[in-house]
Amino acid sequence: xxxxxxxxxxxxxxxxxxxxxxxxxxxxxxxxxxxxxxxxxxxxxxxxxxxxxxxxxxxxxxxxxxxxxxxxxxxxxxxxxxxxxxxxxxxxxxxxxxxxxxxxxxxxxxxxxxxxxxxxxxxxxxxxxxxxxxxxxxxxxxxxxxxxxxxxxxxxxxxxxxxxxxxxxxxxxxxxxxxxxxxxxxxxxxxxxxxxxxxxxxxxxxxxxxxxxxxxxxxxxxxxxxxxxxxxxxxxxxxxxxxxxxxxxxxxxxxxxxxxxxxxxxxxxxxxxxx
Numbered sequence: 001x002x003x004x005x006x007x008x009x010x011x012x013x014x015x016x017x018x019x020x021x022x023x024x025x026x027x028x029x030x031x032x033x034x035x036x037x038x039x040x041x042x043x044x045x046x047x048x049x050x051x052x053x054x055x056x057x058x059x060x061x062x063x064x065x066x067x068x069x070x071x072x073x074x075x076x077x078x079x080x081x082x083x084x085x086x087x088x089x090x091x092x093x094x095x096x097x098x099x100x101x102x103x104x105x106x107x108x109x110x111x112x113x114x115x116x117x118x119x120x121x122x123x124x125x126x127x128x129x130x131x132x133x134x135x136x137x138x139x140x141x142x143x144x145x146x147x148x149x150x151x152x153x154x155x156x157x158x159x160x161x162x163x164x165x166x167x168x169x170x171x172x173x174x175x176x177x178x179x180x181x182x183x184x185x186x187x188x189x190x191x192x193x194x195x196x197x198x199x200x201x202x203x204x205x206x207x208x209x210x211x212x213x214x215x216x217x218x219x220x221x222x223x224x225x226x227x228x229x230x231x232x233x234x235x236x237x238x239x240x241x242x243x244x245x246x247x248x249x250x251x252x253x254x255x256x257x258x259x260x261x262x263x264x265x266x267x268x269x270x271x272x273x274x275x
Contacts, residue, residue: 065173101133124160190251
């Protein structure tokens with residue numbers, strides 16, 4: 001028998017005290033939709049949503065988050081941090097977007113290559129720095145807009161930032177609570193486990209399926225979990241709007257994706273340029 005949230009009780013007081021208010025509110029909304037997610041929520045803290053001193057949400061803060069995403073592509077967190085530290089050692093701090101754009105204008109990109117960045121990542125950083133530097137006021141306005149507009153503009157204007165990176169930026173830098181990456185492997189695997197354990201939800205989603213079917217591009221060899229089409233995963237996420245970000249984290253948790261590593265990597269590129 002499905003337990004109600006009242007039967008489960010509110011989120012534990014100590015859990016609430018450790019996490020930010022907007023996250024706690026979102027968790028309560030999630031539980032109103034499906035109280036069976038209670039144990040998944042409280043089993044462990046969510047480092048990205050813990051109470052902490054918030055950095056000032058400057059344009060350079062957002063630049064640093066996107067720079068983090070670029071540096072971390074296809075390498076380990078330790079390797080990304082090592083490269084960042086070399087950049088800090090070289091320049092005294094990690095350059096702001098104005099300073100980074102200046103480096104490229106002065107033809108000093110080789111200095112970044114000597115810190116361990118690949119030629120492609122230097123190209124991506126140049127695109128990012130120039131976009132922020134040359135369109136500073138427009139970017140400030142952009143970052144006040146809706147999620148889809150921000151993601152679309154970032155992907156269109158910055159080399160090396162794809163749809164997934166843009167969505168993660170909206171979560172880790174913009175702190176938007178209604179982001180959902182249905183095409184992410186961990187999200188798809190988590191949703192597979194979730195829907196397999198909630199056949200009534202799966203049946204309802206399948207019955208409401210629209211004329212446009214978005215086939216999943218995810219493939220796996222072991223065949224130890226069922227891949228549901230992307231439109232079904234998207235519909236599953238929609239059940240938890242406007243807190244799909246939290247549901248996404250829960251799906252990562254169900255899939256055993258280590259989102260703590262992602263959070264730590266993002267925190268290493270906080271608003272403090274010298275950290």
